[in-house]
Each structure stands twice: as structure tokens, then as C-alpha cells.
Amino acid sequence: MNAARRVVVTGMGAISALGLDATEFWSSLSLGRSGIAPIEQVDAANLRFKNGAEVQGFEPTRYFSESQAHALDRFAQLGVIAAREAMANAGVIPLDGSNEVRERAAVITGSSVGGTASIDRGYHELYAEGRRKMRPLSLPMMMANAPAGAVAQEFGFGGPAFTVSSACASSNHALGLAFWMVRQGMADFAVAGGSEAPFSLGNLKIWEAIRAVSQDTCRPFSRDRSGLILGEGGAMMVLEPLEVARARGARIRAEVVGFGLSCDAHHPTRPLAEGQARALRAALNDANIPKDRIGYVNAHGTGTMANDATEAQALRSVFGDHTERLPVSSTKSVHGHTLGASGTLEGVATILALENGLLPPTVNFTELDPKFDIDIVANHARPADAEYALSSSFAFGGMNAVLAFRRWEGASSS
Amino acid sequence: MPQSSSPELIDDETTCPSSATLRIANGTSHKLDQAVLDSIAESLRVPVEQLSLSLSLAELKVDSLQAIELISELEQAFAIEVSDGELAQLHCIGDVLNLVHSALMRRGDKATP
Numbered sequence: 001m002n003a004a005r006r007v008v009v010t011g012m013g014a015i016s017a018l019g020l021d022a023t024e025f026w027s028s029l030s031l032g033r034s035g036i037a038p039i040e041q042v043d044a045a046n047l048r049f050k051n052g053a054e055v056q057g058f059e060p061t062r063y064f065s066e067s068q069a070h071a072l073d074r075f076a077q078l079g080v081i082a083a084r085e086a087m088a089n090a091g092v093i094p095l096d097g098s099n100e101v102r103e104r105a106a107v108i109t110g111s112s113v114g115g116t117a118s119i120d121r122g123y124h125e126l127y128a129e130g131r132r133k134m135r136p137l138s139l140p141m142m143m144a145n146a147p148a149g150a151v152a153q154e155f156g157f158g159g160p161a162f163t164v165s166s167a168c169a170s171s172n173h174a175l176g177l178a179f180w181m182v183r184q185g186m187a188d189f190a191v192a193g194g195s196e197a198p199f200s201l202g203n204l205k206i207w208e209a210i211r212a213v214s215q216d217t218c219r220p221f222s223r224d225r226s227g228l229i230l231g232e233g234g235a236m237m238v239l240e241p242l243e244v245a246r247a248r249g250a251r252i253r254a255e256v257v258g259f260g261l262s263c264d265a266h267h268p269t270r271p272l273a274e275g276q277a278r279a280l281r282a283a284l285n286d287a288n289i290p291k292d293r294i295g296y297v298n299a300h301g302t303g304t305m306a307n308d309a310t311e312a313q314a315l316r317s318v319f320g321d322h323t324e325r326l327p328v329s330s331t332k333s334v335h336g337h338t339l340g341a342s343g344t345l346e347g348v349a350t351i352l353a354l355e356n357g358l359l360p361p362t363v364n365f366t367e368l369d370p371k372f373d374i375d376i377v378a379n380h381a382r383p384a385d386a387e388y389a390l391s392s393s394f395a396f397g398g399m400n401a402v403l404a405f406r407r408w409e410g411a412s413s414s
Numbered sequence: 415m416p417q418s419s420s421p422e423l424i425d426d427e428t429t430c431p432s433s434a435t436l437r438i439a440n441g442t443s444h445k446l447d448q449a450v451l452d453s454i455a456e457s458l459r460v461p462v463e464q465l466s467l468s469l470s471l472a473e474l475k476v477d478s479l480q481a482i483e484l485i486s487e488l489e490q491a492f493a494i495e496v497s498d499g500e501l502a503q504l505h506c507i508g509d510v511l512n513l514v515h516s517a518l519m520r521r522g523d524k525a526t527p
Contacts, residue, residue: 211482211498226498269479 006242007182008408011090013082013193014124014348016233017053017337021085025335026352030381032361033333036217036229041330049213052238052338054083054199055233056408062219072150073115073136078234078341079147079195080154083107086191087155090238090250095155096191105157106187107148107234108178110170110194112340114144117200124202145235147195159187165340168300169395170194172343175237176401188276189244192343204230208268212304218337220301220330221308221376228302231336235345240347254351255406257388258287264398271307271394276314279400285319285389292322294404295386296359298350300394301330311394312372327384329362329377343393347403350391355406360383443515450488450514454507457487467508488514494521 015021017035018028028035028040038044039052057123060069063081072080087093095102118141125131140146152161161180164173171194178192198204207213207230214227245252260282264275284291300311308330316323331349338345353359358381365378392402458474471481481504485496488510494517504510513518 163501209482210479215498267477267479270477321422 004183004198005185007179007239007256008242008245008317009253009256009351009405010245011086011092011238012054012236012348012351013085013089014233014235014255014345015055015058015078015081015085016235016338016345016361016384017055018335020055020057022089022348022352025348026356027362029331029334029349029352029403030356030358032334032379032381034363035231036334038338039199039204042201042204044204044212046203048208049215051214051217051229052199053229053338057230066106071140073118073141073197074148074232075111075115075195075234076141076150078197078232079109079236080150080234082193082195082234083151083152083191085194086236093155094239095157096248101188103158104158104187105155105189106160106178106181106191107152107157108112108160108162108164108174108181108192109148109151109163109191110166110172110174110340110343111144111147112165112170112196113165113198113203115142115146116203117197118142120202122198125204125219126408136193137383151191155191157191160244166399166401167395168337168342169393169399169401170340170343171235171345172347172391172393172401172403173261173399175344175347176261176403178239179256179403180257182241188241190239191236192239193234194233194341196338196340197232198230198339199232209319212302214303217364218303218333219366220299220303220333220362221312221328221369221372221374222366223369225303225305225308225365225369227304228332228337230284231332231338233335233338233341233345235341235348237347252408254354254408255287256403257406258283258285258404260284260286260402264400264402266398268398269375269396271310272398273310273313273317275398276311276392276394277317279394280314280318280390280392283402285406287377287388288389289404293388294305294319294322294326294390295384296350296353296389297299297326297328298346298353298391299328299330300392301328301332301362303330303332307394308369309336309371311392312369313373315374323374327359327375327377327382329360331362333359333363334360334366343391343401343403346393347391347405350389350405354386354389354405357383357385361381361387374402446514446518447511450492450511451507453488453491454484454510457484465507467511468506470506471504484510492518494518
């Protein structure tokens with residue numbers, strides 16, 4: 001086994017309610033232009049909530065042949081599109097080198113529920129429409145690892161490939177595991193991230209039943225917040241060992257420096273500050289950086305009463321007095337809660353914030369919940385010279401995953 | 415703005431006045447009350463005899479998720495709609511009965527399932 005290697009991000013891709021690629025994503029994100037709008041993919045007449053964050057102007061056949069599009073659920077399509085962008089951004093289509101290189105390339109993805117729209121449609125046909133047979137493609141379309149398989153197939157990666165499902169932390173777990181695998185020499189190249197497409201009536205009715213979705217909009221950390229807004233999207237990153245990236249003259253976007261995981265071991269849906277704090281501390285320990293070097297936190301910040309209260313408490317308990325100098329934003333207020341995609345989508349937001357020296361805002365913000373003692377980047381982006389940043393995901397099931405990134409400064413970063 | 419009563423939330427220390435009574439008490443509601451109590455007992459998996467108006471959900475160790483499940487069962491059984499704000503106000507069994515009465519009145523009838 002190799003000694004621990006430094007790991008860098010050399011490519012990023014994102015498709016979301018903020019646009020069809022990472023460039024459009026940042027344009028909207030930095031301006032705080034929200035992608036939340038009335039839901040279009042599903043008739044919301046019989047739903048308590050009417051708003052969502054859907055990808056606008058998405059035409060699958062711009063990206064896939066008719067038969068490919070037919071065989072991939074929307075969540076898998078979004079994952080593949082983000083992976084293609086990340087690969088192109090890294091300048092590795094095709095991935096140069098021998099078969100050996102491709103055989104050590106990993107694909108690790110995250111999804112909360114897989115191809116839920118395909119499952120929903122299939123069961124409706126079976127139970128309500130009198131169809132006697134399920135469609136044969138149901139299985140490959142619903143399986144949560146479909147995007148990982150499709151990406152590996154498209155780029156000919158023969159190394160480790162698997163999918164993590166930890167609800168809303170799925171793609172932070174996927175990205176973190178990919179980081180560790182590259183760091184430890186278990187893979188020399190990785191595409192990692194997540195995707196989710198939750199807009200099917202059955203799935204939306206499930207979210208309605210659990211009463212976590214706002215009937216209005218997403219207002220993280222505001223006193224008058226009223227729940228989350230569901231979003232869809234795909235986000236992927238290319239990770240490589242620093243030396244390999246340097247040797248091929250890659251444009252390095254950021255360094256991944258730490259990954260922390262924990263479980264609340266407490267309740268299926270009610271979060272616990274101490275559990276979240278353990279993951280934040282573990283990420284700082286893994287990165288081996290003092291807490292006062294962190295200059296930005298992209299929070300989980302769902303906009304529910306309990307999440308934001310718990311997260312504010314966890315941040316305070318980890319960062320102490322530094323909390324007063326630590327800007328926090330929840331970009332879910334613009335791109336919605338993309339569930340299994342959220343960890344990596346927000347990781348992309350975090351890296352773009354470090355690159356641009358500009359922290360994206362928490363929009364729809366009215367006034368800080370008086371019980372919180374944290375610095376929210378409210379409504380407008382804030383210039384900031386942050387070197388290190390955290391991106392947090394705290395999932396149902398009490399599963400927490402936090403990533404730490406370092407701004408890349410070219411030759412001076414050694 | 416309705417307050418969110420997300421599944422993550424419930425107050426642990428909610429108490430109920432021992433003198434809790436139904437705001438709407440008359441002869442015709444008795445049958446309805448019994449039906450609601452039966453539904454509550456079934457949803458919470460406790461004997462109906464154990465339920466009293468002043469018994470708090472906290473005493474029954476009903477967590478946030480179970481409270482949401484209870485209200486969902488009542489919405490289905492009595493064809494009513496309960497808002498997040500109303501759900502956040504529930505502390506004891508009497509509150510649940512009152513809530514069903516209010517929701518039925520809003521609906522404009524007192525139909526039983």
C-alpha cells in the first residue's frame with residue numbers, strides 16, 4: 001500500500017435547477033438567483049406543497065440516443081451528464097494511458113432512492129392500469145447504482161465501482177470514500193458524486209406525509225423557516241493524486257483535505273447536535289487543520305425547524321468563539337434539497353466559492369432565528385479570502401458526513 | 415406563515431392540564447369521540463382504556479414521527495386535513511380529539527368513517 005497521497009479535484013460537473021452545467025450553476029448561485037418554482041413534472045393539485053427546484057430546459061435526447069434515454073431513469077441521466085462534464089473539465093476524455101490506468105479508475109456515486117419515477121410508473125401500470133407484466137428495463141432503471149454503472153461503461157473504467165445510499169448524505173459519503181481510496185492508493189483516478197430525481201407523484205406524496213416540505217420556499221436559518229424544498233440534479237467530481245495531476249499539467253480546482261463521518265445513533269429523523277459535531281471534528285482531524293483556519297461552511301441547512309437549530313448548535317459547539325468569524329450559507333435556498341446529489345452539488349458550490357473568493361448567499365433570508373449565534377451569508381454573496389472550507393451533509397438515519405476542501409493556489413500550494 | 419412541524423421536531427416537555435376537557439362536548443359527539451379514541455389507540459398500539467383526555471403524548475412516549483403517523487391515520491380515517499401549524503399544537507389526547515372536531519367542522523359536516 002502506498003503512503004497517503006494528496007488528493008486534488010481536477011474536474012467538476014453539475015446539472016441542477018440553476019442550469020445545465022457548472023458554469024450556469026455558479027452564475028445563478030453567486031447572484032442568489034433561485035431555481036425554485038412551481039413543480040412542472042408532476043400535477044401538484046393534490047399535494048400540500050406546490051414548489052420544487054427542477055432542471056429547466058432539460059432535453060434527454062440532447063445528451064443521449066433515443067434508446068439510451070429510454071433505458072436510463074432521469075436520476076441516472078443527470079448523474080451521467082454531470083460525470084461527462086467533470087471528465088471534460090478535467091481534460092481526460094479519453095482517459096490517457098494504458099488499460100492498467102483504466103483498470104484502476106473508480107466510480108463511486110450516491111443516491112437516496114434511485115429510479116423512483118420508474119418504480120412509481122411501473123407499479124401504477126401494474127396495480128391501476130391493468131398491465132400484466134412489468135417492463136423488463138424496470139430493474140436496471142430503478143437500481144441506485146445505475147449511474148455508476150453507466151459512467152464506468154461509458155469511459156471504460158474497470159476499477160472499483162459502487163454506490164452509497166445514506167439518504168441526504170449519500171454523495172458526501174461517496175465523495176469522501178473516493179477521496180480516501182485515492183489517498184490510500186486503492187485507486188489512481190476517481191469519478192465521484194451523486195444524482196437524484198425525486199419528482200414522481202408517489203415519492204412526492206411520501207414527502208408530503210412526513211411534513212418536512214415547505215408550502216412556501218426554503219429559508220434556511222431564518223426565524224420564519226417552514227421546511228425544505230425538494231430539488232433534482234447531478235453533481236460529479238474527478239479526483240486524482242496531486243502528483244499525477246501535476247505530471248499531466250492538469251488544472252487543479254481544489255484539494256480535498258479531510259473527511260469526517262459519524263452517526264447520531266439516536267432517532268430516524270430527529271437530528272442530534274453532538275452527532276453532527278462529531279462529524280465536523282472528525283473532518284478537521286482528518287485534515288489535520290486547526291478549526292480557526294476554516295473560512296467558510298456550506299451548511300446542510302435544509303430550512304426545517306429542527307435541522308437548522310441542531311446544526312447551528314453543532315457549529316457553535318465545534319467552533320466556539322471562531323463561530324463569530326465563520327461565514328455560513330445554505331445554498332439549498334437556491335438549488336433546493338437535491339437529497340442524494342446534495343453533498344457533491346454543495347461541494348461544487350464550496351470549491352467555486354474558494355476559487356472565486358466569493359461566498360454564495362442564503363437567499364429568502366428574513367431574519368436570523370434569535371436562538372442561533374452564527375454568521376449567515378444572507379441574501380447577497382460576500383467576498384471572502386477563505387483558504388479552507390467545509391461542506392456538511394446530515395441525513396435522516398442520523399448519518400453525518402463532512403468534507404474539508406482547500407483552495408488551490410497554483411505553484412504556491414505545496 | 416404556518417409553523418413547520420417537521421418530523422424531526424417534538425417538544426419533550428409538553429404537559430397537559432389535568433382538567434383538559436373537550437371544547438366541543440355534546441351528546442351527539444360521543445360516538446365520534448369513541449371512534450377517534452379507537453383510531454388513536456390503534457395507531458399508537460395502546461389499549462383504548464389507557465387513553466384519557468389529559469394524557470400527554472410525551473407520557474405515551476409518542477415521538478415526532480409517531481405523532482405525524484397518528485395524524486395521517488386520522489386524516490385518512492375521517493377524511494380531514496390537518497395543517498402543520500395545528501400538528502405543532504398537539505400535546506395531549508384531548509387536543510387530538512379537539513383537532514378532529516375542528517377539522518370536521520371546517521369540512522362542514524360531522525361524518526364518521
